[in-house]
Amino acid sequence: xxxxxxxxxxxxxxVVASAFMVIAARNPVHSVLFLILAFFNSAGLFVLAGAEFLxxxxxxxxxxxxxxxxxxxxxxxxxxxxxxxxxxxxxxxVGAMLGAVLLVELLLVVGAMTIKPDIExxxxxxxxxxxxxxxxxxxxxxxxxxxxxFQVAGMVLLAAMxxxxxxxxRVRTGVCKQNISAQVARRRADAVEMKKxxxxxxxxxxL
Amino acid sequence: MVEFPDINPAIAELWLALAxxxxxxxxxxxxxxxxxxxxxxxxxxxxxxxxxVWSNTDVSAVTFSGMYVADHFGAFAKVLILVGSALTxxxxxxxLEKERVGRPEFPVLVIFASLGMMVxxxxxxxxxxxxxxxxxxxxxxxxxxxxxxxxxSTESGLKYFVLGALASGILxxxxxxxxxxxxxxxxxxxxxxxxxxxxxxxxxLFGLAFVTAGLAFKVAAVPFHMWTxxxxxxxxxxxxxxxSLAPKVAALALFMRVMLGPFGGISDDWVxxxxxxxxxxxxxxxxxxxxxxxxxRLMAYSSIGHVGYALMGLAxxxxxxxRGTLVYLAIYVAMNLGAWGVILSMRRLDGGMVENVEDLAGxxxxxxxxxxxxxxxxxxxAGVPPLAGFFGKFYVFxxxxxxxxxxxxxxxxxxTVVGSYYYLRIVQVMYFDxxxxxFVAPAGTTGAxxxxxxxxxxxxxxxxxxxxxxxxxAALALFP
Numbered sequence: 001x002x003x004x005x006x007x008x009x010x011x012x013x014x015v016v017a018s019a020f021m022v023i024a025a026r027n028p029v030h031s032v033l034f035l036i037l038a039f040f041n042s043a044g045l046f047v048l049a050g051a052e053f054l055x056x057x058x059x060x061x062x063x064x065x066x067x068x069x070x071x072x073x074x075x076x077x078x079x080x081x082x083x084x085x086x087x088x089x090x091x092x093x094v095g096a097m098l099g100a101v102l103l104v105e106l107l108l109v110v111g112a113m114t115i116k117p118d119i120e121x122x123x124x125x126x127x128x129x130x131x132x133x134x135x136x137x138x139x140x141x142x143x144x145x146x147x148x149x150f151q152v153a154g155m156v157l158l159a160a161m162x163x164x165x166x167x168x169x170r171v172r173t174g175v176c177k178q179n180i181s182a183q184v185a186r187r188r189a190d191a192v193e194m195k196k197x198x199x200x201x202x203x204x205x206x207l
Numbered sequence: 208m209v210e211f212p213d214i215n216p217a218i219a220e221l222w223l224a225l226a227x228x229x230x231x232x233x234x235x236x237x238x239x240x241x242x243x244x245x246x247x248x249x250x251x252x253x254x255x256x257x258x259x260v261w262s263n264t265d266v267s268a269v270t271f272s273g274m275y276v277a278d279h280f281g282a283f284a285k286v287l288i289l290v291g292s293a294l295t296x297x298x299x300x301x302x303l304e305k306e307r308v309g310r311p312e313f314p315v316l317v318i319f320a321s322l323g324m325m326v327x328x329x330x331x332x333x334x335x336x337x338x339x340x341x342x343x344x345x346x347x348x349x350x351x352x353x354x355x356x357x358x359x360s361t362e363s364g365l366k367y368f369v370l371g372a373l374a375s376g377i378l379x380x381x382x383x384x385x386x387x388x389x390x391x392x393x394x395x396x397x398x399x400x401x402x403x404x405x406x407x408x409x410x411x412l413f414g415l416a417f418v419t420a421g422l423a424f425k426v427a428a429v430p431f432h433m434w435t436x437x438x439x440x441x442x443x444x445x446x447x448x449x450x451s452l453a454p455k456v457a458a459l460a461l462f463m464r465v466m467l468g469p470f471g472g473i474s475d476d477w478v479x480x481x482x483x484x485x486x487x488x489x490x491x492x493x494x495x496x497x498x499x500x501x502x503x504r505l506m507a508y509s510s511i512g513h514v515g516y517a518l519m520g521l522a523x524x525x526x527x528x529x530r531g532t533l534v535y536l537a538i539y540v541a542m543n544l545g546a547w548g549v550i551l552s553m554r555r556l557d558g559g560m561v562e563n564v565e566d567l568a569g570x571x572x573x574x575x576x577x578x579x580x581x582x583x584x585x586x587x588x589a590g591v592p593p594l595a596g597f598f599g600k601f602y603v604f605x606x607x608x609x610x611x612x613x614x615x616x617x618x619x620x621x622x623t624v625v626g627s628y629y630y631l632r633i634v635q636v637m638y639f640d641x642x643x644x645x646f647v648a649p650a651g652t653t654g655a656x657x658x659x660x661x662x663x664x665x666x667x668x669x670x671x672x673x674x675x676x677x678x679x680x681a682a683l684a685l686f687p
Contacts, residue, residue, distance in 0.1 A: 149334040155224060159342060
């Protein structure tokens with residue numbers, strides 16, 4: 001039990017700290033790296049909560065896909081972040097005010113919220129976690145009950161892939177490409193020409 | 208163990224998905240030179256799918272754990288979608304070749320969009336509704352940008368994508384509210400939950416309003432129509448033709464299924480919303496089109512107006528109304544297909560496409576047959592008897608009066624009168640104005656589609672009975 005508590009506080013503290021660093025870091029690449037750290041630690045929190053499937057998807061989708069994409073965008077596009085931040089102090093009061101309003105609203109919502117008494121039963125996983133891990137349970141549902149939308153979603157992804165290729169792929173002319181088979185198939189006779197060189201006359205025969 | 212679901216009702220969708228992947232492989236391996244053959248194979252694929260749906264119209268089944276429903280209504284809409292997609296694919300061949308934008312991915316994306324539309328009209332669950340809608344929308348976004356070297360085309364694709372994503376978000380928000388307040392995403396379950404509780408909570412109505420707004424965006428009903436003129440103008444012309452046909456049918460069919468299925472029990476709460484959407488669409492479609500000079504923009508406003516008429520049948524929320532909307536949609540597909548075929552033939556002798564109304568001037572002298580066909584389509588779009596368009600309007604007006612929506616019917620008739628002005632103005636330009644430079648002869652494929660559409664539009668009044676009977680059976684499937 002104690003180890004779980006320690007793990008929880010470590011993960012939670014790192015998540016909060018790295019989330020803060022995401023907005024505080026000067027270098028945008030560092031921001032993205034901190035974001036990845038935050039994702040990893042949130043995944044740790046999910047594992048602690050017994051939702052290992054969510055933890056895995058968080059790492060795969062967010063770290064593997066979204067964050068790497070961010071990194072690409074940040075490094076490829078030359079965005080001047082210093083200039084983006086110039087108006088920061090000027091807009092700070094307005095931003096702080098909006099933040100305060102949101103905070104009050106959130107407090108009101110949380111304060112007025114009542115939890116339905118039987119929600120515990122509704123929200124409990126089916127089948128119980130002790131009998132079957134939630135990855136297993138999700139997989140069973142996904143490939144049986146939800147097979148149809150799952151397959152159509154696959155078609156959606158295929159269409160998206162074809163679309164991306166159609167819109168970006170172009171055959172470029174004037175590019176020198178390596179042709180390995182031509183290189184390997186080259187024989188000595190094609191490449192070397194023997195010439196009888198007359199002294200003081202050169203290859204062209206002294207003309 | 209869970210039993211493997213019965214896949215027989217969804218055989219057409221499976222065929223389409225597998226064939227699209229096979230065509231993709233052919234396209235990738237053979238390269239851009241295979242575009243024409245892949246296009247024809249795509250037409251064949253869609254035709255086979257239409258035949259598969261048509262030969263199974265009697266099947267009425269729910270499968271995939273209640274997420275997919277096959278019934279007569281779905282079959283009618285699917286055949287319409289598949290025929291519309293196949294014919295627009297034939298229309299696009301000439302354009303793709305002459306503008307050098309043809310690539311084998313084009314037909315594949317059209318088939319993917321059609322598959323998404325079939326999933327939409329067969330949806331029996333909010334989840335399958337959403338994935339179908341997204342499959343259709345994603346393919347359409349890419350198709351709008353297909354002419355990627357053109358600034359207009361990329362702009363239209365980007366606009367469509369951003370606004371479409373927003374609309375999907377709104378729809379999803381509504382879906383979560385409905386799920387939260389009924390506890391289920393299944394259409395049958397939602398209908399049951401609404402029937403069992405005596406008083407509807409405000410949350411359900413909020414969810415209903417958001418879902419309606421999302422769907423209204425997809426059918427481009429006023430006030431969610433802003434994207435239509437820009438997207439229609441910018442997208443490559445065959446893609447615009449595609450936009451105004453099959454996706455409209457799919458979105459309206461889905462609209463009817465959602466409103467009359469899960470929310471059928473609380474129709475008093477939404478009839479007003481749909482009536483308002485319908486009335487404003489008809490009025491805006493009629494007035495805003497008057498000032499348009501670009502024919503693609505004009506057709507965009509015209510399609511907004513036509514969605515208004517189609518929604519009138521839904522506002523009636525009766526079997527007669529649904530029958531009216533289905534007949535309307537079928538006729539709309541036919542006459543619009545022909546009109547787009549003519550617009551796709553507006554190519555000058557020097558090879559450039561033109562798309563202004565003035566460019567049609569004097570076409571009656573340079574291309575008399577094409578001008579005559581265009582006149583038939585325009586008179587039909589305006590709703591002049593005895594052309595097909597008149598019958599479409601007749602059935603929805605009839606249903607609206609039956610449901611005592613007199614005000615809506617009166618607005619509809621007035622909007623028709625206003626709308627006739629801009630349709631007839633094009634006829635006037637074609638027949639009485641000083642001739643503009645002539646057009647090249649239309650390609651054989653385009654000409655054939657225009658001819659078929661013209662014959663259908665002109666002679667529909669001779670054989671409406673089997674057609675209307677079929678639509679009637681389809682409509683009754685929504686009212687158990």
